[in-house]
Amino acid sequence: MSGLAAGLTGFAVLLALMAIRIPIGVAMLGVGLGGYAMYTGSGPLLAFLKTSTYYQFSTYSLSVIPLFILMGEFATQAGMSRALYRTAAAFLGHRKGGLAMASIGGSAAFGAICGSSLATAATMGQVALPEMKRYNYSGALATGSLAAGGTLGILIPPSVILILYALMAEQSIAKMFVAALVPGILAALGYMAAIAVFVARHPEDGPAGPRATWRERLFALRETWSIIVIFLLVIVGMYRGWFTPTEAAAVGAFGAGVLAVFHGGMRLPGILKCIRGTATTSAMIFLILLGAEMFNAFLAQTRTPFLLADTIIGSGLSPMLVLLAILLLYLVLGCVMDSMSMLLLTIPIFYPIIAGLDFGMPREETLIWFGILAVVVVEVGLITPPVGMNVFVINAMARDVPMIESFRGVLPFLISDVIRIIALIAFPAITLGLVHLLE
Numbered sequence: 233m234s235g236l237a238a239g240l241t242g243f244a245v246l247l248a249l250m251a252i253r254i255p256i257g258v259a260m261l262g263v264g265l266g267g268y269a270m271y272t273g274s275g276p277l278l279a280f281l282k283t284s285t286y287y288q289f290s291t292y293s294l295s296v297i298p299l300f301i302l303m304g305e306f307a308t309q310a311g312m313s314r315a316l317y318r319t320a321a322a323f324l325g326h327r328k329g330g331l332a333m334a335s336i337g338g339s340a341a342f343g344a345i346c347g348s349s350l351a352t353a354a355t356m357g358q359v360a361l362p363e364m365k366r367y368n369y370s371g372a373l374a375t376g377s378l379a380a381g382g383t384l385g386i387l388i389p390p391s392v393i394l395i396l397y398a399l400m401a402e403q404s405i406a407k408m409f410v411a412a413l414v415p416g417i418l419a420a421l422g423y424m425a426a427i428a429v430f431v432a433r434h435p436e437d438g439p440a441g442p443r444a445t446w447r448e449r450l451f452a453l454r455e456t457w458s459i460i461v462i463f464l465l466v467i468v469g470m471y472r473g474w475f476t477p478t479e480a481a482a483v484g485a486f487g488a489g490v491l492a493v494f495h496g497g498m499r500l501p502g503i504l505k506c507i508r509g510t511a512t513t514s515a516m517i518f519l520i521l522l523g524a525e526m527f528n529a530f531l532a533q534t535r536t537p538f539l540l541a542d543t544i545i546g547s548g549l550s551p552m553l554v555l556l557a558i559l560l561l562y563l564v565l566g567c568v569m570d571s572m573s574m575l576l577l578t579i580p581i582f583y584p585i586i587a588g589l590d591f592g593m594p595r596e597e598t599l600i601w602f603g604i605l606a607v608v609v610v611e612v613g614l615i616t617p618p619v620g621m622n623v624f625v626i627n628a629m630a631r632d633v634p635m636i637e638s639f640r641g642v643l644p645f646l647i648s649d650v651i652r653i654i655a656l657i658a659f660p661a662i663t664l665g666l667v668h669l670l671e
Contacts, residue, residue, distance in 0.1 A: 239536025242267040246527065246577075256573040257519035264526030271533050280529060288525050289518065292478065293399055298514040299481030300390045304346035305506035306488035310496035312459055313355045316341040319452040321363070322444040329431035329438030331367060332377035333424045335360040339381030340420040341456070343388045344463045345488065349571070349614055353382025353622045357629045370437035371633030373430060376641020379622040380423050383611040386571060388416035389467060390481070392517070393571060393610065397603045400579045403596065405477040406470040410670060411600050411663050413467075415608060415656060422648035430644050458495070462487040471670055517572070524576040531580060541584040551589035552657075555602070558582050559653070562609040563616065571610040579606070597664055604663045605656055612649045615642040 242263050249259040269277045307313075320334035320341075327333065335356060343352045357378045364374040386393050389409035398405040431438040444452075466484040469475040475483060492498040492506075531537055544554055565574050586602045587595060614622045617639050627638045656662055 236534065236536055236539045238267065238271055239531050239534035239539075242527070242530060242534075243536075250573075255519075256577075257516070257521075257523040260520070260523030260527040260577070264523065264528070264530045267530035268526070268533060271530065284525060284529065285522065288522060293405075294518075294521075296395055296405070296478045296481045297392055297517060298510055299478065299485050300392060300395070301513050302506060302510040303390070303481065303485040303488045304351055305509045306485060306492045306498075307342070307345040307459075308351065308355050309498045309502050309506055310488060310492035312345060312456075312488075312491070312496075313338065313342050313359050315452070315455040316459065317356065317359045317363075319449075319456050321441075322449040322452040325441040326443035328435055328440045329373065329427040330441060331360065331364050331369060332373050332427045332431075332438055335364070335377050336381045336384075336420055336423045336427070339378070340384045340388055340416065341459065343382075343385030343416075344390075345459060345484075346385055349382050349385040349611070349622060350625055352385030353379060353625050354629070356381060357626050361626075361630055365630075367439055367441050369439070370434070370641075371630060372637045372641030373427070373434075373437045374641070375623070375626045375630050375633050375638040376643075376645060377423070377427060379615050379620070379626045379638065379642055380426075380645035382622045382625070383614045384416060384419055384423075386611050386614070387412050387419060387607055389413065390484070391607070393575060393607055394603070395477070396517075396521075396572065397575060397579065397607065400576070401583055401599050401603060403599055403603065407600055407667050408603060409467055410471055411604050411667050412607070414662055414666055415604055415652070418652055418655075418662070419608075419611075419649075422652050423645055426644040426648040458487075458491055462491075520572060520576055524580075527577070528580045537581045537584050540581060541588050544585055551591050554585065554589060555591075555605075555657070558585070559605060559609050559657075562606060563612065565613070571614060574610055574613065575606065582606075591660075593660065593664075597660075597667075600667065601660050601663050605653070608649075608653060608656065612646065612653070615645060 246259055246263045249263065250256060265277065268280065317334060317338035320337035321331060324330040324333045324337065338360065339352050339356045342356060343349070346352050346355070360378060361374060385391070389412050391409075391412065394408045394412055395405055397403070398408045427438070462484055465487070466480045469483065470477055470480045492502065562574065562578070565578070583599075587599060589598075591598050591601075593601065614620060620639065620642070623635075623638050623642060627633060627635050630638070
């Protein structure tokens, strides 16, 4: 069997294992071990394993992941989601669809601290769903806006997905974070515009609430200053060279922990809960990383990524057509896979392809631009039928809303996402402009 055939067969077996609900980390590890042994023999496999596992997890840069996860756990315990939602509702709640817009704004701000889409969706759902139900919002608008708002946690930095992409593509974490800022803000504004169009056509779905006084708005805003300080300290500190990404994550986790203790009333049981949650999530991510390392080592032995890259580059297809095909594949995979698994599985294959194509930009800028595009498309997969993990999370919290209604509610946001993806492809400066400005 040729190397390319062996690699594609391993990929097919991996998808089959995932289809029968084998955890992605275990599936990649099993296929990687079996494929490596069949292709090179057991001796080279054991020689690879005795060093690879140690070097995989002794990498200093990986320590940034549990620290940012801990920061998100503390942010949840500190009640930051409630403060952010109250602030957004104070400024937007008097408009039609205003509470749904406040959910988007609160999710964007909380995602900047939390960095996890599912956690952002679940946390904001607990805060916002009762309020929207109290003001008779339709189930479609309430669950759709919260599911879509949760996806902002994967894009607005700090984001675990952006960190993983930066590590795999050997790019600067700080530059990836800065490059994601403008697309993340555009996502939030686009979602708010989608809500405005939705309630203009269906005003009964998003009734206006009472108008808050300026005193109430300023009081709500005062509760969020500490959150803004933490976010700016982490992002600006990384880019200005005050901290390494790991140090910035530690500073953010410490700041969020202090807020959780002094403002959120967190005590020892809460601290232990945050540590357990961090350990569980980190262990899950690290198992996936180990499986991805083993599967990628098998692919490297078969030279599948490089053979595919040479084939595509030599095919004469335009770089933009290749990019569109890759993004379309991400949309399809997003219907059946979670975002982290999708990126870890595909980046080793697509990375050499994109790096070898000429988009009229330096290689580093091309990889940063592609990384943001990939994360944005993966983000769309979180609300795309038939899986749409964020939709399932929110729908489970709104038990009186049929699943079909929740998926109907995310359609306006999917349209907004398509428009945004087209703009990011057509105008790379949207992604790279801030990176250039801060250099």
